[in-house]
Amino acid sequence: MLPNSLVSKLEEIVxxxxxxxDKYELLAYTITDRSYVSRIQLMGLNLKPEYMYxxxxxxxxxxQVSEIVKLANKYRVPIIPYGGGTNDMGGTVPLTGGIAVDxxxxxKIIEINERSARVHTQAGVILQILEWELNKHGLTTGHAxxxxxxxxxxxxxxxxxxxxxxxxxxKIPDMTLGLEVVLPTGEIVxxxxxxEGSTGPALKHLFLGAExxxxxxxxxVLRTFQLPxxxxxxxxxxxxxxxxxxxxxxxxxxxxxPAAIRLSDEAETMKNHKMQGCYCVFCFEGPREIVDAEExxxxxxxxxxxxxxxxxEEGKRWWERKYYMYYSTPRSSVYPPEEGKIRFAIVxxxxxxxxxxxxxxYDILNVVKKYGISVYxxxxxxxxxxxxxxxxxxxxxxxxxxxxxxxxxxxxNDIAAVILKYKTASLNHHHGVGFILGRYLDKEYxxxxxxxxxxxxxxxxxxxxxxPGKLGL
Amino acid sequence: MLPNSLVSKLEEIVxxxxxxxDKYELLAYTITDRSYVSRIQLMGLNLKPEYMYxxxxxxxxxxQVSEIVKLANKYRVPIIPYGGGTNDMGGTVPLTGGIAVDxxxxxKIIEINERSARVHTQAGVILQILEWELNKHGLTTGHAxxxxxxxxxxxxxxxxxxxxxxxxxxKIPDMTLGLEVVLPTGEIVxxxxxxEGSTGPALKHLFLGAExxxxxxxxxVLRTFQLPxxxxxxxxxxxxxxxxxxxxxxxxxxxxxPAAIRLSDEAETMKNHKMQGCYCVFCFEGPREIVDAEExxxxxxxxxxxxxxxxxEEGKRWWERKYYMYYSTPRSSVYPPEEGKIRFAIVxxxxxxxxxxxxxxYDILNVVKKYGISVYxxxxxxxxxxxxxxxxxxxxxxxxxxxxxxxxxxxxNDIAAVILKYKTASLNHHHGVGFILGRYLDKEYxxxxxxxxxxxxxxxxxxxxxxPGKLGL
Numbered sequence: 001m002l003p004n005s006l007v008s009k010l011e012e013i014v015x016x017x018x019x020x021x022d023k024y025e026l027l028a029y030t031i032t033d034r035s036y037v038s039r040i041q042l043m044g045l046n047l048k049p050e051y052m053y054x055x056x057x058x059x060x061x062x063x064q065v066s067e068i069v070k071l072a073n074k075y076r077v078p079i080i081p082y083g084g085g086t087n088d089m090g091g092t093v094p095l096t097g098g099i100a101v102d103x104x105x106x107x108k109i110i111e112i113n114e115r116s117a118r119v120h121t122q123a124g125v126i127l128q129i130l131e132w133e134l135n136k137h138g139l140t141t142g143h144a145x146x147x148x149x150x151x152x153x154x155x156x157x158x159x160x161x162x163x164x165x166x167x168x169x170x171k172i173p174d175m176t177l178g179l180e181v182v183l184p185t186g187e188i189v190x191x192x193x194x195x196e197g198s199t200g201p202a203l204k205h206l207f208l209g210a211e212x213x214x215x216x217x218x219x220x221v222l223r224t225f226q227l228p229x230x231x232x233x234x235x236x237x238x239x240x241x242x243x244x245x246x247x248x249x250x251x252x253x254x255x256x257x258p259a260a261i262r263l264s265d266e267a268e269t270m271k272n273h274k275m276q277g278c279y280c281v282f283c284f285e286g287p288r289e290i291v292d293a294e295e296x297x298x299x300x301x302x303x304x305x306x307x308x309x310x311x312x313e314e315g316k317r318w319w320e321r322k323y324y325m326y327y328s329t330p331r332s333s334v335y336p337p338e339e340g341k342i343r344f345a346i347v348x349x350x351x352x353x354x355x356x357x358x359x360x361x362y363d364i365l366n367v368v369k370k371y372g373i374s375v376y377x378x379x380x381x382x383x384x385x386x387x388x389x390x391x392x393x394x395x396x397x398x399x400x401x402x403x404x405x406x407x408x409x410x411x412x413n414d415i416a417a418v419i420l421k422y423k424t425a426s427l428n429h430h431h432g433v434g435f436i437l438g439r440y441l442d443k444e445y446x447x448x449x450x451x452x453x454x455x456x457x458x459x460x461x462x463x464x465x466x467x468p469g470k471l472g473l
Numbered sequence: 474m475l476p477n478s479l480v481s482k483l484e485e486i487v488x489x490x491x492x493x494x495d496k497y498e499l500l501a502y503t504i505t506d507r508s509y510v511s512r513i514q515l516m517g518l519n520l521k522p523e524y525m526y527x528x529x530x531x532x533x534x535x536x537q538v539s540e541i542v543k544l545a546n547k548y549r550v551p552i553i554p555y556g557g558g559t560n561d562m563g564g565t566v567p568l569t570g571g572i573a574v575d576x577x578x579x580x581k582i583i584e585i586n587e588r589s590a591r592v593h594t595q596a597g598v599i600l601q602i603l604e605w606e607l608n609k610h611g612l613t614t615g616h617a618x619x620x621x622x623x624x625x626x627x628x629x630x631x632x633x634x635x636x637x638x639x640x641x642x643x644k645i646p647d648m649t650l651g652l653e654v655v656l657p658t659g660e661i662v663x664x665x666x667x668x669e670g671s672t673g674p675a676l677k678h679l680f681l682g683a684e685x686x687x688x689x690x691x692x693x694v695l696r697t698f699q700l701p702x703x704x705x706x707x708x709x710x711x712x713x714x715x716x717x718x719x720x721x722x723x724x725x726x727x728x729x730x731p732a733a734i735r736l737s738d739e740a741e742t743m744k745n746h747k748m749q750g751c752y753c754v755f756c757f758e759g760p761r762e763i764v765d766a767e768e769x770x771x772x773x774x775x776x777x778x779x780x781x782x783x784x785x786e787e788g789k790r791w792w793e794r795k796y797y798m799y800y801s802t803p804r805s806s807v808y809p810p811e812e813g814k815i816r817f818a819i820v821x822x823x824x825x826x827x828x829x830x831x832x833x834x835y836d837i838l839n840v841v842k843k844y845g846i847s848v849y850x851x852x853x854x855x856x857x858x859x860x861x862x863x864x865x866x867x868x869x870x871x872x873x874x875x876x877x878x879x880x881x882x883x884x885x886n887d888i889a890a891v892i893l894k895y896k897t898a899s900l901n902h903h904h905g906v907g908f909i910l911g912r913y914l915d916k917e918y919x920x921x922x923x924x925x926x927x928x929x930x931x932x933x934x935x936x937x938x939x940x941p942g943k944l945g946l
Contacts, residue, residue: 113826113828115722115827115828116826116827116828116829116858116859116897117726117827117857117858118826118858159671160670160671160675161671162669162671171669173675177858177897183921183925185921187920187921189919189921189922189925190919190922191922192896192897192899192917193826193896193897194824194825194859194897194898194899195824195825195826195856195858195859195860195861195897195899196635196644196824196854196856196859196861196899196902196903197633197824197899197900197901197902198632198633198634198635198682198899198901198902198903198904198905198906199682199899199900199901199905199906199910199914199917199918200682200683200684200906200914200918200926200944201678201679201680201681201682201683201687201926202633202646202678202681202682203678203918203922203925203926205674205675205676205678205679206674206678206679207674208674208675209671209672209673209674209675210673210674211673214674223857223858224858225726225728225857226726226727226728228728229728249588253590253698253699254699254760255698255699255701255702255759255760255763256759256760256763285728286728286729287727287728287729287766287770289765289766289769289770290728290729290763290766290767290770292762292766293760293762293763293765293766294763296762297760297762297763351667351668351669351670352667352668353586353589353591353666353668354588354589354590355586355588355589356589381669383668383669384590384696384698385589385590385591385650385668385696385697386589386667386668386669387668388668388669423665423666424589424650424665424666424667424668425667426665426667426668426669426670426671426672427670427672428670428671428672429669429670429671430669430671431671432671432672433671433672433673437672441672441673444665444672445672445673445676446662446663447660448656448658448660448662449662449663449664449676452656452662452676452932452933453673453674453676455932456929456932459925459928459929459932460925471673
């Protein structure tokens, strides 16, 4: 419970319509489709499931955000920056109560600069809304994660997210030119949207991926790209996973970047396509001449790796339905299908170099096998130097929540241990770490880097009010 | 002068052959071709020109570097990390004496991993030597700055440098996967060479571009690329600068990346090519099909901008001679041509968005005009969202060193003021800031960011021993 005087002062800042302490509203914020998973997970960590926000505020300006943060400092009350609430890693779960600062009213697209291929947008804008607006000008962000109908710009920046077309357009940090950030002290930082520079360390990277622990991103200047002249698909079937990964590697190292490569492992191929082998879909986009050249090079490499050509129709269908799984998941598999039954899935996405990705993948399968649960994986987000594996692990239906949570925690621990064993594997590729993976971040960084990280936190957030308990802090 | 006990202990660490306090050796380190400019510049800042290193050491291992730094902390003696000494901005000038830690004996290429397209190299390796070694395996770093025959990996990482082919391969931070850094306390940080990750802020960016103020980079894992199947050139002549910049913009926004675009302004075109208009050379590289497609798209855009096709021969000549100016400069123009005569050049390279680059360029010309000195500019390092201008400013021959230095300082001040006026312009694009531009870094960052930067410095370097006086610290 917040002191009444704090609530009154928050009301003065945002107006009484833009604050709520109503317990059902707060429950709705806590138990959204995605954060319901987080609540189950909370229990798995033996944290109290009744942890809830004390209050939610809807500021409309950077100055209001700054005033809220200053006030929270005075009262030593936690702030949890809140965008679309889509994160998988519990990044917005209120571990010690506090004020949810929902940024969705910072919803202005401030400037679309076609000549200089950039857009200045407030942090509360939903990705798909920005995308629709840019599309009217023949532009795109190139950023298309599954959550884009729910997630905000601020959330995507705060988790270093990747979209379906990342091979070509990069990760969100690659697309970010400038930032406005309200620091945990309430001061406002503006990072210039320069094309590139050599002016000391690029400090924008302190805030990108920080999941709100170093401040609240209130606006950003992002790159834009022209909508491609051509978007084309092609599917193939590899005899086995190794051939598929080798093809992906050779393609990415040949000097081209198909916008997407999505390679299913044997289990996912059988489940989704009822075929033996490894299904793979390619998306090409850009000027027609480039797409023609890329498709030719890709098909030559696939042929060398013994793949069967499945044509272009399957790929188109994948593109049209690529987000179906994401938006249907809570209803079909994660939400308890009936009272007292626990059923959910986790996704420990990780990336590694080509010499480590296959052993890492098989090590993850072995963990899952040990627990007798099922896993379907795909490989997407390809780089010349490595790729990402996305294992979707479905837990069995279990009656006993205590038992379910024990297995859940054990699986995460085992998988994190496997990932940390590899010298090029990332604890997470694009979902962030929140508190679920935050527990292992000290091992990912190692000492003395993790100590430095904690010391930077102390400089930026002397009272420790910003999103406590996340990123291992 | 260093205490004898410190010199003895340094000898114990590196061996007596690998340390020197000989004044001629130290003078040679201070007055290299490039840092001679720095010495003139030092005088321009009214700092004592007699500032020199007290000692130079040549460690061979990361552990030795760590021991040296620990010792320097104990004695509170400055450390200046030293690579090739090629920097233009005085980043290695010993403003308060101290120990030059020359890293050129950390010269091992530790691992070339062809399958995973990466190389692990020590920081003292000269860029061109790494390049030759990779070429034997059919690989390249894609990093080709003019200084590559002199500069080290550590130097290039510490200045966020860009090479001639940056349009295609990016800046050195884009190529960097992992880092080993000796912190100012002597502790050793290892940043994992993951393909990509979402595990909090990407802290490698604290050290990239830090010019040694946050520690000494001792090794790095860099991306490698396959040597291109085809490298091809094409030159054109635009009627005026605006047409040339518009063509570059349209090309970079069309979804392709020619490896290099080098557009000369009218002054440089007349000086180098004896032609009216703006000369431009393109370099294409990659698979043959891609190069064919890119060249076709580029020539179509150039035609739309009214350019005259000059064929491919001129471009080849540019490529073969592209570093001539760099390596001949000290002898022909910067070194005093005769006793008592001062003649030198400066290069305030900056990048800005397409809507600001032309006004910025003309503002720089106006500054130069005011002083009656000459300037020849080119535009290279193109992005979809902006480009870089590289004005080479030649000062007149002046007899009086005091007078020369007054003009020199005034020109830098005026140009920095012009750059800082633009909201998308970078104080420097790829040379770093050292102490010459470090004076303006507080304005580039603004508050509270510059204060945070200084506080991070205090955490990492509590005794302030690392490269003092650089980056405005």
